[in-house]
Amino acid sequence: MNPADDTLVAGSAGSFPGRADPLLEAQARRVRWFAILAAGASALLLVLGAAVGSLGWEPLWDGSEAARAIVWDIRVPRSLGAWLAGALLGLAGALAQGLFRNPLADPYLMGSSTGAAFGVALLLVALGAAPGTATGAFAQLGLTGAGFLGAMAAVLLTLVLARGVQHTLRLLLAGVIVGVVFGALAALVMLWEPEVLRAMQAFLLGTTGLLGWTGALLLAAMLVLVLVAAVALSPALDALALGESAAASLGLPLASVRLGLVGAIALATGAAVAQVGLIAFAGLVAPHIVRSAVRPTHRALLLLSTLAGGLLLLAADVLSRWMLAPRELPVGVLTALLGGAYLLWLMHRRAA
Amino acid sequence: MRAMTPAFSASALRVALAGREVLQGIDLSLPQGRWTAVVGPNGAGKTTLLKALAHLLPAQGRIELLGRPAREWGSRERARALAWLGQGQEAGAEDLRAWDVAMLGRMPHRPWLSAPTAADHASVEEAMRRTQCWDWRARPLGQLSGGERQRVLLARALAVGAPVLLMDEPLANLDPPHQADVLALVRRHVAAGGTAITVLHELTLALRADDLLVVDGGRVLHHGATGDAATHEAVQRVFAGRIRVHALDRHWVALPDA
Numbered sequence: 001m002n003p004a005d006d007t008l009v010a011g012s013a014g015s016f017p018g019r020a021d022p023l024l025e026a027q028a029r030r031v032r033w034f035a036i037l038a039a040g041a042s043a044l045l046l047v048l049g050a051a052v053g054s055l056g057w058e059p060l061w062d063g064s065e066a067a068r069a070i071v072w073d074i075r076v077p078r079s080l081g082a083w084l085a086g087a088l089l090g091l092a093g094a095l096a097q098g099l100f101r102n103p104l105a106d107p108y109l110m111g112s113s114t115g116a117a118f119g120v121a122l123l124l125v126a127l128g129a130a131p132g133t134a135t136g137a138f139a140q141l142g143l144t145g146a147g148f149l150g151a152m153a154a155v156l157l158t159l160v161l162a163r164g165v166q167h168t169l170r171l172l173l174a175g176v177i178v179g180v181v182f183g184a185l186a187a188l189v190m191l192w193e194p195e196v197l198r199a200m201q202a203f204l205l206g207t208t209g210l211l212g213w214t215g216a217l218l219l220a221a222m223l224v225l226v227l228v229a230a231v232a233l234s235p236a237l238d239a240l241a242l243g244e245s246a247a248a249s250l251g252l253p254l255a256s257v258r259l260g261l262v263g264a265i266a267l268a269t270g271a272a273v274a275q276v277g278l279i280a281f282a283g284l285v286a287p288h289i290v291r292s293a294v295r296p297t298h299r300a301l302l303l304l305s306t307l308a309g310g311l312l313l314l315a316a317d318v319l320s321r322w323m324l325a326p327r328e329l330p331v332g333v334l335t336a337l338l339g340g341a342y343l344l345w346l347m348h349r350r351a352a
Numbered sequence: 353m354r355a356m357t358p359a360f361s362a363s364a365l366r367v368a369l370a371g372r373e374v375l376q377g378i379d380l381s382l383p384q385g386r387w388t389a390v391v392g393p394n395g396a397g398k399t400t401l402l403k404a405l406a407h408l409l410p411a412q413g414r415i416e417l418l419g420r421p422a423r424e425w426g427s428r429e430r431a432r433a434l435a436w437l438g439q440g441q442e443a444g445a446e447d448l449r450a451w452d453v454a455m456l457g458r459m460p461h462r463p464w465l466s467a468p469t470a471a472d473h474a475s476v477e478e479a480m481r482r483t484q485c486w487d488w489r490a491r492p493l494g495q496l497s498g499g500e501r502q503r504v505l506l507a508r509a510l511a512v513g514a515p516v517l518l519m520d521e522p523l524a525n526l527d528p529p530h531q532a533d534v535l536a537l538v539r540r541h542v543a544a545g546g547t548a549i550t551v552l553h554e555l556t557l558a559l560r561a562d563d564l565l566v567v568d569g570g571r572v573l574h575h576g577a578t579g580d581a582a583t584h585e586a587v588q589r590v591f592a593g594r595i596r597v598h599a600l601d602r603h604w605v606a607l608p609d610a
Contacts, residue, residue, distance in 0.1 A: 023490040024451055101444030235465065239456050241448060242508070243441025245408050250459045250512075251431030295447040295492050 031300045034293055038307035042083060045314045049079025052322045073213070081211030082317035082331070083310040084219035085272040088226065089279060090286030090309015092268035094302050095230055097287055098237035099261045100172055107269040107283035110171070110262065111154035111178030116273040118182045119150020120203050121189040124196040140210060144218075147203070147274035154178050155266040165258035168244075206279035206332025208317045215275045222271040227306065229264045233257060234299035241298075279332050281339025282313050288346060312338070357419035359384045359516050359547040360405050365413035367397075367404050374400045375411070376570035382563075384418075384515075387538055387548040389561035389578075392590055397570040398551045399439075399520050405549065406436045406518050417516070431460035435512035437505060437519040446494030450504040453493055454480050457511030479510035482537055484530070498525035506534060510541075517541060519550045523557055535560050555587065555595065555606035566590050578604060 050071050051058055092107030100109065108114075123146035155175075159165070162174035190197050202209070236257040239247040248254055272279070286309035290301055313331070316338060320329040358381045365378040374397045382388050390398045404411040407422050407430060415422040418433060425433070435457070445453060457479065458472040468476075480486040483503040493501055502525045509517065517538070523531045535557065538548045542562070552558040559578050566574040566586045574586030584597040587606065596609045 021489075024449075026490065027449065098444070232465065235459065238448065238452065239459060241442065241445035242453065242456060242505075243438055243444075245403065245406075245438045245441060246436060246456075246508075248408050248427075249406055249431060249434070249436030249438075250456065251428040252459075253427060291447055295449070297448060297452050 027294070027296065030294045031296050031304065034290065034304055035307060038304065038311050042307065042311050042314060045311070045318055046076075046079050046083065049082070049314060049318045049321075050075045052318055053325075077213045077216045078208055078211045079314060079317065081216035081219055081275060082208040083314040084216060084223055085208070085211075085276040085279065086282050086286075086313025086316075087306045087310035088219060088223055088268040088272040089283035089313070090305040090307075091223070091226060091230060091302060092265045092272070093283030093285075093309065094287040094290075094298075094305035095233075095237075095261055095265050095268070096283070098240065098298055098301075099258065099265070100168060101241060102172075103288070103291075104284070105172075106281075107265055108179065108273075108278075110158045110175035110266065111182055112151035112266060112269045113273060113278050114179050114181075114183035114186055115154025115157075116147040116151040116270065117200070117204060117278065118186040118189070119146040119148075119153070121186045121196060121200055122146065122150075124199050125189060125193045140212075141214070143203075144215065144274045147277075148270045150182075151270035151273055152266060154182050155262065155270075159262065165255055165262060168258070171258075171262070202330065203277040204332075205330035206277040206335065208276050208313070208320075208331045209328065211275060219271060219275055222267060223306070226264050226268045227303075229260060230302045231299060233260050233264070234297070234302055237261075237298035237302075276313075277332065279313060280336035281343075282309055282316075282335050285339040285342055286312055288343065292346060356384055358382055358416075359418060360549070361414075361416045361419075362405070363414050365401075365404060365411055365415060367400055367409055367411045369400065369409075374570050375404060377413070378570070378572055380565065380572055380575060382547070382549060382565070384547045385542065385545050386562040387542045387550070388563045388565055389558035390549065390551045390565045390567055391553070391555060391558045391587065392567035392573075394553075396567045396590075398553075398567055400570075401567060402518055402520050402549065402551050406434060408436070428460050431514075432512070433514055434516045434518060435509045435514040437509040437517075437522055439521045439524055442493065442501070442505060447492050449490055449492055450480070450485055450496070450507075451476065451489035453504050454485075454489075454507045454511050457508040457513075460512065475513055476507075476511050479507040480504075482510060483507040484533065499527055499530060502526055503530065503534075506537075510537070515546050517546060517548045517550075519548070521551055521553065523552065523554065531557065555597075556604070559597070559604040559606060 053070065053075065089107055096105040096107050096109055097103055120143055123142055158171065158175045158178045161178065162171040165171060190200055236252055239250050239252055244254060287301065287305040289308045290304040294304065313335065316331050316334040320331045320334050323329060361381040363379045365375055366373060367375040378401065390401060392398050403409045405415065417425060454476045455468060458468060458475060462468065462472060477486060480489060483506045485500065485503040485507055488496065488500065493504060496504065506522060522534055526534060542548055558564060561578055563576065564578050564583050564587065565572060568590045573590055574583060576583040587597060588595060594609055595606045597604055597606050
């Protein structure tokens with residue numbers, strides 16, 4: 001034994017007082033408040049969304065069958081779908097920021113956005129699309145499928161190029177490369193077949209105008225699926241935040257965790273992009289809104305980012321219909337403006 | 353030395369990182385119930401050795417933890433037997449509260465997704481009080497200074513309650529009083545029958561351990577008790593005679609040789 005021992009052994013023993021800890025409870029309370037407020041605001045906006053139409057604010061109910069049809073068949077699924085798509089993007093954003101351990105990560109990072117754009121562009125060319133034909137129900141379903149498949153193909157290609165999920169940095173770089181290449185391919189298709197340009201523009205800017213009940217239901221099913229997976233993976237994200245060595249030393253199977261995360265991000269993003277196009281910034285900003293208010297562990301962060309993303313896109317959707325009614329702003333332009341302004345504000349507040 | 357299974361034994365241990373062979377055939381046996389400090393110049397392979405022992409790197413050769421080959425350990429079971437404290441990797445945890453970070457140490461003990469039990473709460477509080485970071489349990493890691501953050505990370509490692517503690521530069525960013533506190537923690541862990549392996553580049557602090565493992569160029573140069581003249585000799589040799597070990601009070605100190 002080292003003779004210096006007895007100088008070192010003098011330490012203080014811990015004590016174990018009572019249970020309820022006000023310092024730690026404050027966090028749980030903030031999480032509850034955020035959830036209640038975000039859910040309440042979402043409900044309010046859903047009602048607004050059902051009431052805002054091409055003439056601006058309209059009474060929700062005037063008794064006529066036509067009004068009922070407009071509210072029930074068009075505005076309600078559109079508002080609901082906007083919320084769900086935003087929720088998926090917010091959730092995917094929080095997952096991506098946890099996986100890449102980078103607050104600037106967004107859900108499109110693995111190439112899914114431009115992959116979807118390329119898929120949609122290809123299908124439009126195949127359909128010989130004049131803008132009119134692309135809005136039919138069948139074409140709409142086909143476009144959704146093409147967007148989803150394009151997004152999945154891009155993520156799979158990213159996985160192949162990164163040679164699996166062993167290195168997060170390699171995954172990130174491969175994703176950036178795939179994103180750029182698919183973006184270039186989509187642009188090339190548009191250059192060669194300029195007639196798809198108009199139909200593509202709505203997709204590239206992001207639009208909630210094409211959402212129907214089918215789309216909303218698909219989004220809802222996907223949200224449930226991804227949310228379950230996300231909550232199951234949430235403790236792993238907390239551990240990953242301490243670094244890969246620390247996470248592995250805690251007994252986490254890192255490879256399967258990463259694969260699960262990549263799958264969840266890809267499904268959530270693919271589903272959302274397929275329905276509403278390339279909504280800018282919603283997935284990046286939603287987790288930041290949560291963190292600036294709460295700073296929770298990942299389980300709560302994922303759930304609250306889902307709520308915040310839904311709220312954000314629904315708010316943008318309602319605004320886009322109402323601001324210039326009867327004309328409509330593309331919702332993606334609004335999310336880019338709102339999200340960009342918010343990030344800028346956050347940046348300056350942090351720097352101060 | 354006690355006649356029990358060693359905490360770690362390794363033979364012909366080789367690790368290559370990015371095509372470079374960082375560990376070049378290491379044979380060692382680190383006893384239980386003692387504190388071993390790994391020392392050596394920069395780039396000697398100290399951190400890599402520690403990671404290989406913790407099964408965190410793909411390695412060639414044989415590694416046994418507590419007498420069982422590495423591959424026979426289940427990952428959760430191993431996580432309960434061996435706690436790891438790395439350095440400077442927690443950049444993604446800025447928003448986690450100190451308490452949340454420490455609670456991660458209980459992960460190997462908890463069923464997946466279950467709420468922490470009273471025992472988990474007690475271990476976390478004890479670990480945080482021992483590293484004196486209980487007072488800022490509700491503060492996010494990103495708002496703590498380097499030394500405060502290090503104490504939280506240390507509490508996370510202690511909260512595992514593992515018999516074997518592996519720590520890479522646990523004293524980084526700590527001021528002298530807190531360095532002494534951490535050394536005392538390690539000493540208490542060992543006095544209670546635990547094992548500690550630490551990488552320490554500060555030689556005078558490393559000389560507080562029971563044994564020194566002197567590493568250079570991916571090989572073990574010497575393994576012996578800190579008080580031995582042969583160990584001091586090896587330390588002076590590995591640093592090319594630029595330092596000298598002196599006896600001061602009841603401690604050993606290493607000073608640059610003018």
